[in-house]
Amino acid sequence: MKMTKLSTKHLLGIKDLTQEDIELIFSTADNFKNVINRPIKKVPSLRDTTIANLFFENSTRTKISFELAEKRLSADVINFSASGSSVVKGETLIDTVNNILAMKVDVVVMRHPNPGAAVFLAKHVNSRIINAGDGAHEHPTQSLLDAYSIREKLGDVKGKKILIAGDVLHSRVALSNIFCLQKLGAEVMLCGPPTLLPKYISSLNVKVEYNLRKALEWCDVANMLRIQLERQNIKYFPSIREYTMLYGINKKLLDSLKKDIVIMHPGPINRGVEITSDVADSKQSIILEQVENGVAVRMAVLYLIAGRFGE
Ligand code: CP
Numbered sequence: 001m002k003m004t005k006l007s008t009k010h011l012l013g014i015k016d017l018t019q020e021d022i023e024l025i026f027s028t029a030d031n032f033k034n035v036i037n038r039p040i041k042k043v044p045s046l047r048d049t050t051i052a053n054l055f056f057e058n059s060t061r062t063k064i065s066f067e068l069a070e071k072r073l074s075a076d077v078i079n080f081s082a083s084g085s086s087v088v089k090g091e092t093l094i095d096t097v098n099n100i101l102a103m104k105v106d107v108v109v110m111r112h113p114n115p116g117a118a119v120f121l122a123k124h125v126n127s128r129i130i131n132a133g134d135g136a137h138e139h140p141t142q143s144l145l146d147a148y149s150i151r152e153k154l155g156d157v158k159g160k161k162i163l164i165a166g167d168v169l170h171s172r173v174a175l176s177n178i179f180c181l182q183k184l185g186a187e188v189m190l191c192g193p194p195t196l197l198p199k200y201i202s203s204l205n206v207k208v209e210y211n212l213r214k215a216l217e218w219c220d221v222a223n224m225l226r227i228q229l230e231r232q233n234i235k236y237f238p239s240i241r242e243y244t245m246l247y248g249i250n251k252k253l254l255d256s257l258k259k260d261i262v263i264m265h266p267g268p269i270n271r272g273v274e275i276t277s278d279v280a281d282s283k284q285s286i287i288l289e290q291v292e293n294g295v296a297v298r299m300a301v302l303y304l305i306a307g308r309f310g311e
Contacts, residue, residue, distance in 0.1 A: 006304050010129040012118045013138035014179040022183060026148055028300035029293070036072060036295055046075035049306050052100050054110045055132070056082040056093075056117075061267055061291055062132050062141070066109050069298035075306070078105070093117065097125050107306040110134075115172075128305050136170050142266050143176035145297040147184055149290045150221055153262055158185035163215050165191040166225030166247060166274050169198050170232065173266045174225060178204055191215035192225075192247060195236040212247050216257055223264040224249055224275045244273055251278040262286055 006021045014022075035043055051070050055063055063079075070077045080100065082088070087096060097108060109130045110118055115137035122129045133139040151157050162181050168174045168190050181188050182205065189207040190197055201208060209215040216222055227243065237243045249263070263275070263285040271277050280287060 009305075010118075010122045010131075011140050011301055011305055012122055012129065012131050014140045014143055014176045014183070015138070017140075017180075017183070019183045022144065022147070022180065025144055025297065025300045025304065026151065028303060029148055029296040032072075032299040032303070033293070033296040036299075042072055042074055044074045045303050046070065046073040046306055048076075049073075049107065050076040050078070050105045051107045051109060051302070051306060052078045052080060052105045053132075054080045054097065054100070054108060054112075056087070056110070056112045057133070059111055059132070061294065062111060062139075065291070065294040066130075066132060066141075066298050066302075069295050069302055072295070073299055073302055075302070093121065094124050097121060097127070101125060101127050107302070130301060130305055133172050135172065136175075137172050138176045138179075139172040139266075140176050140180075141294070141298055141301055142173050143180040144301070145290055145294040146173075146177055146223065146264060146266065147180045147186075148297050149264070149286055149293050150181075150186075150262070151184075152289070152293065153286055154220065157181060160186045160221060161189065161219045162186050163189045163191060163219035163222045164225065165212060165215060165222060165249075167196045167227045167236075168192050168225065169196045169236070170228040171225050173223075177223065178206060189215055189218060193237050193243070212249070213253065216249070216253065216261065219261055221262040221264060222249065223266070225266070226268060226270055227273055240273055248272075248274050248276065249279050250276040251282070254279055254282070254284065260284055264290060267291070 003020050003024050007018050008016050053066055067077055107128045109132050111132040112134050115135035117134045118129055118131035131140055147157050154160055164174050164177055178188050189209055191209045191212055265287050269280055
């Protein structure tokens, strides 16, 4: 029998989802992708539901994508940024959220710099929580839209060889992608300088390759991660120039491979560092398709979590 609701009340991380949950999100997103390509892009699914987007860390794609997804579902939306709020006066996370919930908010979407912040919130406040990225821990909706985009481009995720290259150590996208892709039956390889691969890598059941050319020759899809200089308070490699020479993808390298691979990047891109513009903007790149699919996938997540279907 086909599932019609998720096995979880919140979306805190991909680790908590089953393969069936992910497939339900994808089939729901297929319907919403049709909706957002119609002249009238709105449906009444979340009318009278109030959603608070709490962003304690900067965002362009995730914040706009969630807001658009909520508005396409007819939810009432409030947006909160830590800067300019009473957080700067010392108000705690729980007090901040409980005060917002007292105004009859139904669902909280939160981005926070601390790993585990979404799990902590789910334990201490009475609301449904969607994690929009918590430090270097998880970014579940990013990995869902990434896997959805692979499925759309290649027909299936199962059996595909997916490379995640770059600053894995500081990346919440990498961890969520590993969990999501493995649950869907893909093989995952990580590539980057040894200093930017986590020490617990052996527990992740992934292949590891330190040579980018060999990694690219292996894969069907390469997801190039951003170097997260803002999270690096020590030097992990000698210089950006050297990093780019060893771990950046450029058109010459891409064209020298014996097959066409799909290029992905979660954004924001450091153009000319982990990826050159001619690769990011090439026909093999699905970077903007990822962003487009983000709205449909987040509509699906919101519909399944914020709607009254799990009660
Ligand atoms: N991919 C991603 O999370 O981008 P933002 O930080 O702009 O939301």
